[in-house]
């Protein structure tokens with residue numbers, strides 16, 4: 596891919612790690628969870644405690660909601676940010692929240708540990724530049740009609756302002772299929788790893804729009820090599836003010852986190868077995884065995900299919 600001066604793959608394939616409040620995205624597997632929208636203090640604090648107890652490393656929640664209709668709930672704004680701040684103080688979880696307007700970047704950044712730029716704003720170039728200037732970690736979601744090249748070029752806008760703390764998030768694209776809200780394009784996980792050094796998360800909530808698909812697609816994303824997940828969780832999804840069909844209950848989230856951990860453990864053991872077998876067959880592969888066992892210990896699982904990449 597041409598012109599990816601700052602986001603393109605590095606020589607030797609080194610990948611970026613974005614450190615946020617002690618969490619190392621790109622190195623450790625990170626699950627960001629929380630409600631679609633911040634609605635009330637009770638809803639947010641209870642959800643935050645539940646996702647933290649289940650193993651989420653960060654709390655998400657929208658205070659500014661980009662909605663299809665101007666009459667739909669638009670988010671609580673500053674009041675929502677203050678609630679997120681309280682949830683952070685109570686749980687210790689860093690906050691991920693969306694910014695939709697260039698004028699809001701600096702003050703929303705005072706509450707957010709990661710500023711999310713949503714699918715609808717992926718190509719809002721002035722917002723990207725402002726996000727770059729802020730120096731804050733940015734979670735850049737894929738636009739629903741965007742190619743990989745367009746997406747990486749949008750990340751390039753942020754890096755070009757001197758901010759290399761960018762995390763990508765695949766959240767599904769519009770296709771002819773209408774059964775699902777979007778078509779979750781998991782092929783972007785290996786594609787991003789092949790073309791860029793930036794970490795990539797997957798959002799199976801917006802990617803499908805359907806609660807029962809969140810589990811299977813989360814596990815598929817792990818298998819594909821994603822650096823983490825962003826999942827919507829609500830204490831009572833049926834009453835949610837936005838996206839009620841794609842939020843998990845805390846109980847379902849907890850069960851999913853256990854399955855994710857089991858899958859990751861299985862993959863780490865396999866990677867270690869493969870590396871050990873290679874080391875026995877060829878002395879030159881010994882390093883790979885050492886690397887696999889140390890990454891299995893540290894929790895990092897990288898390039899399970901590295902052999903297939905040129």
Ligand code: PEP
Pocket residue numbers: 631657661693712713714715736766798801
């Ligand atoms: C969100 O994560 O709250 C959101 C609005 O997602 P997207 O921008 O992917 O639609």
Ligand code: MN
Pocket residue numbers: 631632801827837838
């Ligand atoms: Mn949502």
